[in-house]
Amino acid sequence: xxxxxxxxxxxxxxxxxxxxxxxxxxxxxxxxxxxxxxxxxxxxxxxxxxxxxxxxxxxxxxxxxxxxxxxxxxxxxxxxxxxxxxxxxxxxxxxxxxxxxxxxxxxxxxxxxxxxxxxxxxxxxxxxxxxxxxxxxxxxxxxxxxxxxxxxxxxxxxxxxxx
Amino acid sequence: xxxxxxxxxxxxxxxxxxxxxxxxxxxxxxxxxxxxxxxxxxxxxxxxxxxxxxxxxxxxxxxxxxxxxxxxxxxxxxxxxxxxxxxxxxxxxxxxxxxxxxxxxxxxxxxxxxxxxxxxxxxxxxxxxxxxxxxxxxxxxxxxxxxxxxxxxxxxxxxxxxx
Numbered sequence: 001x002x003x004x005x006x007x008x009x010x011x012x013x014x015x016x017x018x019x020x021x022x023x024x025x026x027x028x029x030x031x032x033x034x035x036x037x038x039x040x041x042x043x044x045x046x047x048x049x050x051x052x053x054x055x056x057x058x059x060x061x062x063x064x065x066x067x068x069x070x071x072x073x074x075x076x077x078x079x080x081x082x083x084x085x086x087x088x089x090x091x092x093x094x095x096x097x098x099x100x101x102x103x104x105x106x107x108x109x110x111x112x113x114x115x116x117x118x119x120x121x122x123x124x125x126x127x128x129x130x131x132x133x134x135x136x137x138x139x140x141x142x143x144x145x146x147x148x149x150x151x152x153x154x155x156x157x158x159x160x161x162x163x
Numbered sequence: 164x165x166x167x168x169x170x171x172x173x174x175x176x177x178x179x180x181x182x183x184x185x186x187x188x189x190x191x192x193x194x195x196x197x198x199x200x201x202x203x204x205x206x207x208x209x210x211x212x213x214x215x216x217x218x219x220x221x222x223x224x225x226x227x228x229x230x231x232x233x234x235x236x237x238x239x240x241x242x243x244x245x246x247x248x249x250x251x252x253x254x255x256x257x258x259x260x261x262x263x264x265x266x267x268x269x270x271x272x273x274x275x276x277x278x279x280x281x282x283x284x285x286x287x288x289x290x291x292x293x294x295x296x297x298x299x300x301x302x303x304x305x306x307x308x309x310x311x312x313x314x315x316x317x318x319x320x321x322x323x324x325x326x
Binding site: 004022025026029068070071072073074075076104106108109110111113115136137138140142145151152154155156157158159160161 | 167185188189192231233234235236237238239267269271272273274276278299300301303305308314315317318319320321322323324
């Protein structure tokens with residue numbers, strides 16, 4: 001027994017779960033973020049198709065049950081059902097198309113922040129000429145059972161308000 | 164030695180660092196988020212004082228070196244120095260005051276998302292009567308050496324654009 005004691009103490013010391021150092025955490029987050037960026041890019045390809053096809057049900061399916069959509073110049077839209085209704089009642093005009101792209105993705109376990117840029121191409125309509133609106137957004141995604149879903153989404157336009 | 168073997172095997176099995184289960188992760192994030200909410204509320208009290216006092220240096224000090232500020236109706240402002248310049252060149256009018264409040268805080272290790280609501284009280288000025296603008300925001304905070312700093316901040320107003 002006495003011979004085993006130093007070995008036992010060594011094992012107990014060596015295998016104590018070490019808390020992750022800040023440096024290790026930073027490296028792990030960089031690694032997870034790179035992988036998550038690819039995943040979000042793939043989701044965004046579908047997301048754009050849903051948006052530009054006015055597929056409100058599919059757009060809403062990318063949000064958490066209690067997700068919050070924060071469009072400019074109106075109050076927040078709270079919950080997947082209300083978000084579905086919002087996209088149903090505010091379809092894009094025919095020929096309009098969103099393009100958006102993640103500029104930065106930070107993922108730590110099931111929580112993810114995507115910062116990105118969008119443009120919205122609007123075709124000519126009546127006396128209004130064709131135009132492109134650009135803007136920026138932040139999305140808080142959460143991984144729920146292996147799927148990234150939007151917990152909170154906000155955007156605004158770069159264009160100055162013309163009074 | 165033989166008598167110690169089962170005990171040794173037990174120790175080796177018991178102390179293998181178990182990966183965190185999704186349930187445990189969710190509970191840990193809830194716990195961290197509650198604590199972080201208190202920390203963010205305290206920062207926001209200072210933040211409001213800096214904003215409403217037009218203390219551009221102090222406001223900028225709450226951002227990461229490469230932080231991104233995304234105000235409505237203008238392009239993003241990138242980097243603490245540019246953010247400082249932005250707040251220096253766009254002071255609040257005398258008597259104007261922001262109030263903001265975190266509605267939801269989610270923290271996982273050094274990454275934090277704050278969703279909140281703000282109001283901006285504007286005093287009467289010339290022919291323009293006093294008004295209050297409300298809106299919503301999302302802030303991505305990162306803990307750098309024990310301090311929460313803004314990595315990305317975006318907001319928009321609830322008020323419809325009047326053409």
